[in-house]
Amino acid sequence: MSFIAGAGSTNVDLLYQNMPKIPEPGEEVFTDKFSLQLGGGLPATLINLGRLGIKTKIATELGSDMFSEFAKNEYEKNNVTPLNLYRGSDIPLNITSAIILKGDRSFVSYGKGTFEPDDRACGEFYNLAKGAKICLMSPGGFTEVYKKLKSEGTITVLDTGWDDGLSFEKYGDLLEIADYYTPNRKEALKITGCSSAEDAVYSLKRYFKNVVVKVDKDGCLGIDENGLFFKKSIDEFVNVDSTGAGDAFLAGFCYGLFYDYSFRDCIAFGNVTGGKAVTKVGALSGYVTEKELIEYKNKYDEV
Numbered sequence: 401m402s403f404i405a406g407a408g409s410t411n412v413d414l415l416y417q418n419m420p421k422i423p424e425p426g427e428e429v430f431t432d433k434f435s436l437q438l439g440g441g442l443p444a445t446l447i448n449l450g451r452l453g454i455k456t457k458i459a460t461e462l463g464s465d466m467f468s469e470f471a472k473n474e475y476e477k478n479n480v481t482p483l484n485l486y487r488g489s490d491i492p493l494n495i496t497s498a499i500i501l502k503g504d505r506s507f508v509s510y511g512k513g514t515f516e517p518d519d520r521a522c523g524e525f526y527n528l529a530k531g532a533k534i535c536l537m538s539p540g541g542f543t544e545v546y547k548k549l550k551s552e553g554t555i556t557v558l559d560t561g562w563d564d565g566l567s568f569e570k571y572g573d574l575l576e577i578a579d580y581y582t583p584n585r586k587e588a589l590k591i592t593g594c595s596s597a598e599d600a601v602y603s604l605k606r607y608f609k610n611v612v613v614k615v616d617k618d619g620c621l622g623i624d625e626n627g628l629f630f631k632k633s634i635d636e637f638v639n640v641d642s643t644g645a646g647d648a649f650l651a652g653f654c655y656g657l658f659y660d661y662s663f664r665d666c667i668a669f670g671n672v673t674g675g676k677a678v679t680k681v682g683a684l685s686g687y688v689t690e691k692e693l694i695e696y697k698n699k700y701d702e703v
């Protein structure tokens with residue numbers, strides 16, 4: 401069990417930075433700063449893990465278009481092996497143009513958001529993920545694959561992301577399968593129906609032995625065998641753009657799980673990777689090497 405696997409849609413971001421304004425109909429506005437990047441979500445977590453030296457695999461949809469070719473190259477150069485589940489002729493990715501203003505942003509996106517796998521896709525994903533030490537879970541049709549992988553000894557980690565319908569009733573099947581769930585404060589309050597992050601942490605104990613809730617820029621609340629605890633965020637990381645922070649946190653958290661660190665150490669690793677992610681624009685611009693990850697974690701353990 402020497403790799404981490406997951407399945408999800410690929411997102412490509414076109415980032416127009418330093419924009420003076422959003423153009424009105426018929427106008428054209430120029431900027432001197434632009435970048436093309438893979439966007440957030442499960443792919444970003446796997447790429448961050450790949451950058452930390454862990455072999456990762458993703459089942460996703462890729463086409464024959466230039467954006468799919470870009471995504472495939474980005475996966476491979478970051479230690480992620482992609483399996484293409486797409487059999488159509490259109491562009492199967494989600495493509496977002498982000499107009500980034502000072503203190504605000506606007507988005508125009510193409511795509512369907514997520515994809516619903518058929519039996520063939522589920523079988524191909526299972527074959528890819530079989531033997532993984534960790535499988536990253538997400539909503540959308542692979543529930544039976546996650547269940548089978550868990551029965552075979554794979555650690556299952558769920559990140560639902562935001563959903564207006566978040567509830568125990570809607571996501572109960574996935575929560576029952578998951579070994580870990582990593583919601584932020586807003587998601588935790590929504591899914592539990594609680595009014596405080598601390599109450600939400602205790603409410604999630606109905607499903608998990610170890611609970612973590614990301615409390616935004618402050619850090620994380622958690623519960624383990626020794627009770628409730630708080631892991632503070634990294635003060636020296638200055639927030640420039642919060643895009644991809646949760647995906648990056650999950651990468652650090654899973655790095656700890658992969659190497660059998662304690663639950664609290666896993667959260668400490670997540671605070672490093674999540675904190676570093678917000679220091680640059682884009683989901684994958686700000687990251688640490690494995691050496692830097694260990695150094696930051698040890699430094700703040702001492703504090």
